[in-house]
Amino acid sequence: MIFRTLTKESLPGFLDTVSGSYRLVVPEQKGRDTYAFRPYSGFHKVAMGFLRTVIPPKQFFFPPREGLFQFTTGAGIETATDEPPSSIIFGLHPCDLHGIDILDRVFSYGERDTFYWRRREKTGFIGLSCLPDKYCLCKSMHTDFIVDIYDLFLYTLDDVYMVSVRTALGDDLVRLRPDLFREPTAGEIAEYKDRIEEREAKFTRIMDITNLADLLTLEYKSDVWERFSQRCLFCGSCVMVCPTCQCFDVFDSTDPLTNTTVRWRRWDACMRKDYALVTGGHNFRGARPERFRFRYLHKEIGFAEMHGKPTCTGCGRCSETCPAGIDMVEVVRSIRE
Amino acid sequence: MSLVPQTATLVEKRYLDPQHSLFRFVFDDEGVRESFSFSPGQFVMLSIFGVGEAPISITSGPDEKGFVELCVRQAGRVTGALHALEENATVGLRGPYGNGYPVDVMEGGNLLIVAGGLGIAPLRSLIRYVLYRRDRFREVGIGYGARNPESVLFSGEMQNLVARTDIKCILSVDSVPEACRWDGHVGRVTEIIDRINMPIEGTSVAVCGPPVFYKFVLEKLLSLGYSKGSIYMSLERRMECGLGKCGHCVVGHKYTCIEGPIFTYWDAINLPEIF
Known part of the structure; x- marks a missing residue:
C-alpha cells in the first residue's frame, strides 16, 4: 500500500480518463434524497456527497434477475459466452466494501458461483470516505474503515484527496494519469489524522452488539419477535436493499413460439411466506415471528458460524427503507432489555 | 458451471405403485457418465426444463455405474412433470450434493437401517452399498414400514433381503386389507426394531421417513439406549x-x-x- 494525493480539481479529469479504459460506475442522485450507482456520464452527474444508494453494489455481480442458461430440444443447454467488461465502481464507502467482502465469501464457499465471479473478477473498486448520518451503524459493526477489497481509496481532505493505492490495479489506475498524483505532504498527513478524529465524533447512534449472538440465542422464544412481526409487512424491502442478503430463487420460463426455456435466478427474501415451504405442504418456517426472527439470527449467528463474521455492515439501508419504520437498533435494544 | 445441469435421458421408468415410480437416467455426455460418482445419502438437483428444478435423493447404489436412479413420489410441480415423461425424454441433472451417510464411520460396526414409506429412497442406496461389501459390516438389520402390502416399495428386492441369512430384514405394514397376502409383520415399525434386536454398542442407525415416523422411531431408539450421536437422519x-x-x-x-x-x-x- 502506498499513499498519494490528488487535488479536488483533478478528480474530474482522472475519472474521465478512467472511463476511457473501463466501464466506470458512479453514484448519481435520482430523487430528492435517493441515489443510485449509474454508468459514468460526466463528472457533473457524480454525487460526491451521497451517503448510500438505494440498491447496494451487489447488483453488479448478482443482478436482481439473471438468466443462467437456456435449453432447447435439439440444441441442448447453452450458457452465455459474452465476456463482462472490465469495470470500476467509484464511490464505495467502507460499509459497502465490507458488504462485497461478505458476498465474496458466500459465493466462493464450497463450489464457486461462476455467475457471480465472472463479473466480480473483472471489477475494481475506488472507495470514498464518508461522514455518518443518523442511520449509519458501521461504527457499531466495526465496518467503519476497511483495509482490503478496494483498489484505490479516496479520503476527503480540504483541498485534496488522500489516496490509498492498495493493489496493482489501483496502481494501473494511477498510472493512467501520473501527472495528477503526488506524494502527500506532512501537512496533509496531519489533516488526514484530524479528519479521522472528527469523523469519530460524528457517530451519534451506537448499536451495542456485545454478546449479541448469545443474547439472540437466549431470547429465541422472546415475545420481542412476536411484537415486531406484528408491525413488519413482510415486504422484503430490507432484504432487497441489504448489501449482504444473497438469497435467491430459481425458476424457468418458456417462450411459447421458440419453445426455448430460460432458467433464471432472482433475488428472494427469507421472510416470504413460502420461502421454506416444501412439496407436500409442510412449511418449516411459516409463522410470522419465526420468519422475522430468522433474518436476525442468520445475520448475526448463522453466517458468522459459517464464514467467520456477522453479515450486517451497518450501512443503514434497512432502517431507512422499512415502510413500517422498523429499525434494527430498536430490535437489538429490545433483545438486550 | 455452477447451477447449470448436464442433460440426461430417461431410459427406464419402473412403476412401483400409483404414486411412486423408479426413474433411471443416463447422462448424455460420455465423460460425465463415466466420472459421475456419489455416496449413499447424497442427492441431485433434477430439472424438467420449462417446469423447474427439485432436490431428489439418489436411490441407486454407488457401485452401479453408468446410470442414476431416482425413486420419486408424484407430489408437486416438478415431480408431477417427471411422472408425465415418456422414456427417452431429456431432463437435467446436477450434483451429487450433500454429505451422504458417513459410511467410513459405519464400516466395521453393526448397521441398523430403519425406513418408513418413501424414506426407503435414500436408504436403498445405502443398502446397495452394504450388499456390495457385506464383509465390511458386522451385524446388519433392516426394518421397513409401509401403510399396507401394496405400498411396500421395491417389494421384490425387499423380499430377497428378508430371505437372506446374513441380514436380518423385517418388513412391517400398518394393516392388511382382506384378500391380501402378507407374510411380514403387522403393526408399528417400532415393534420390528425390537424383533430385529440389534446390539446397542457399536451400532450405527440410519433412519429415514415421514415426520411422524421419525417421532416414534427416535423415541424407540433412545429408549433402547442408542446414543444420539449414532443415529443418522436425512x-x-x-x-x-x-x-x-x-x-x-x-x-x-x-x-x-x-x-x-x-x-x-x-x-x-x-x-x-x-x-
Whole structure:
C-alpha cells in the first residue's frame, strides 16, 4: 500500500480518463434524497456527497434477475459466452466494501458461483470516505474503515484527496494519469489524522452488539419477535436493499413460439411466506415471528458460524427503507432489555 | 458451471405403485457418465426444463455405474412433470450434493437401517452399498414400514433381503386389507426394531421417513439406549441451489444442502427449527 494525493480539481479529469479504459460506475442522485450507482456520464452527474444508494453494489455481480442458461430440444443447454467488461465502481464507502467482502465469501464457499465471479473478477473498486448520518451503524459493526477489497481509496481532505493505492490495479489506475498524483505532504498527513478524529465524533447512534449472538440465542422464544412481526409487512424491502442478503430463487420460463426455456435466478427474501415451504405442504418456517426472527439470527449467528463474521455492515439501508419504520437498533435494544 | 445441469435421458421408468415410480437416467455426455460418482445419502438437483428444478435423493447404489436412479413420489410441480415423461425424454441433472451417510464411520460396526414409506429412497442406496461389501459390516438389520402390502416399495428386492441369512430384514405394514397376502409383520415399525434386536454398542442407525415416523422411531431408539450421536437422519428442506448459497434450506444455522442432508440426531436436535 502506498499513499498519494490528488487535488479536488483533478478528480474530474482522472475519472474521465478512467472511463476511457473501463466501464466506470458512479453514484448519481435520482430523487430528492435517493441515489443510485449509474454508468459514468460526466463528472457533473457524480454525487460526491451521497451517503448510500438505494440498491447496494451487489447488483453488479448478482443482478436482481439473471438468466443462467437456456435449453432447447435439439440444441441442448447453452450458457452465455459474452465476456463482462472490465469495470470500476467509484464511490464505495467502507460499509459497502465490507458488504462485497461478505458476498465474496458466500459465493466462493464450497463450489464457486461462476455467475457471480465472472463479473466480480473483472471489477475494481475506488472507495470514498464518508461522514455518518443518523442511520449509519458501521461504527457499531466495526465496518467503519476497511483495509482490503478496494483498489484505490479516496479520503476527503480540504483541498485534496488522500489516496490509498492498495493493489496493482489501483496502481494501473494511477498510472493512467501520473501527472495528477503526488506524494502527500506532512501537512496533509496531519489533516488526514484530524479528519479521522472528527469523523469519530460524528457517530451519534451506537448499536451495542456485545454478546449479541448469545443474547439472540437466549431470547429465541422472546415475545420481542412476536411484537415486531406484528408491525413488519413482510415486504422484503430490507432484504432487497441489504448489501449482504444473497438469497435467491430459481425458476424457468418458456417462450411459447421458440419453445426455448430460460432458467433464471432472482433475488428472494427469507421472510416470504413460502420461502421454506416444501412439496407436500409442510412449511418449516411459516409463522410470522419465526420468519422475522430468522433474518436476525442468520445475520448475526448463522453466517458468522459459517464464514467467520456477522453479515450486517451497518450501512443503514434497512432502517431507512422499512415502510413500517422498523429499525434494527430498536430490535437489538429490545433483545438486550 | 455452477447451477447449470448436464442433460440426461430417461431410459427406464419402473412403476412401483400409483404414486411412486423408479426413474433411471443416463447422462448424455460420455465423460460425465463415466466420472459421475456419489455416496449413499447424497442427492441431485433434477430439472424438467420449462417446469423447474427439485432436490431428489439418489436411490441407486454407488457401485452401479453408468446410470442414476431416482425413486420419486408424484407430489408437486416438478415431480408431477417427471411422472408425465415418456422414456427417452431429456431432463437435467446436477450434483451429487450433500454429505451422504458417513459410511467410513459405519464400516466395521453393526448397521441398523430403519425406513418408513418413501424414506426407503435414500436408504436403498445405502443398502446397495452394504450388499456390495457385506464383509465390511458386522451385524446388519433392516426394518421397513409401509401403510399396507401394496405400498411396500421395491417389494421384490425387499423380499430377497428378508430371505437372506446374513441380514436380518423385517418388513412391517400398518394393516392388511382382506384378500391380501402378507407374510411380514403387522403393526408399528417400532415393534420390528425390537424383533430385529440389534446390539446397542457399536451400532450405527440410519433412519429415514415421514415426520411422524421419525417421532416414534427416535423415541424407540433412545429408549433402547442408542446414543444420539449414532443415529443418522436425512432431512428434507426446500432447495434452489444445492450449493449453500440460495438460503432456502437453512435449518437453524446450517445449510442442509452442504452440511446435511444427513445429520446425527444429536446435531439435529441442537438445530432450532428442526421439525
